[in-house]
Amino acid sequence: MKIGVLMGGISSEREISLKTGEEMVANLNKDKYEVFPIILNSKEDVIEKVREIDFALLALHGKFGEDGTIQSILQTLNIPYSGCGSLSSAICMDKDITKKVLKAENIRTANWIIVKSTEDLAEENIKELNYPLVVKPNNGGSSVATNIVFSLEEMARSVEEALKYDSEVMIEEYIKGDEITCPILNGQMLPVLAIKPKSSFFDYTSKYADGGADEFIIELKEELHKEVEAMALKCWKALKCSVYARVDMIVKEGVPYILEVNTLPGMTRNSLLPKSAAGVNISFSKLLDLIIEYSLKENRV
Known part of the structure; x- marks a missing residue:
């Protein structure tokens, strides 16, 4: 099978995408697959560069990669791809829509508003x-x-900065608590990870720099674990996720709140999903095998 690892893209997360792609290429089983690194530099790249592959393993993040666009293009080309479908990807990429779905499903999340300019403040x-x-x-x-x-x-300055990256900005109540993440593979929650950032919160540096945060599998108290798992799986179903995703939460005084849902979570050596999978003896290579297997079963083409 010819596996094309799609990486790069046009979003602000391009460099992280390249790291994810390189890690996937290094860990794919070369005895099972012909592996083709495919670096995308523009939307126009896609059709020409994916023409000869049998399956697209997505290492993309952000706009065009995680928002349902590339998924829709691949469906049109009849090329199966990894991860969530185009609808789920689009919903989860839009934090406002995600939280509206969660609120409709009575899933706990912080209060928020959306602004499009500093005048809206x-x-x-x-x-x-x-x-x-x-x-x-x-x-x-x-x-x-x-x-x-x-x-x-401070809000006005931060809104101006955020508007450099998007036409809409979310302003959300900050919930101070313990951050956890709940990776889900094929509808089953993997071990929960605790995240202890060295900075004030789990920012870009904490996520991607060596030593930026302590991340480890955690055993929650039984009742809290049950609630966290139920919330994570309820998000998965409400947002129509498939194959794999990562549900991020914050736990304040024993009460969990949903932060967001990632449909193409990072897969670098510092990333959370591989660390969680390793907790149930799933190696990086095996994790990629399972992602490909489950994605093919979705039969989207």
């Missing part, structure tokens, strides 16, 4: 939110342009 609904607040691009990832703010002045 004069609206009454801003006053309903309590500081500190988190400001971030609505359709961003990897904590790019994400800041915790404690005043209207």
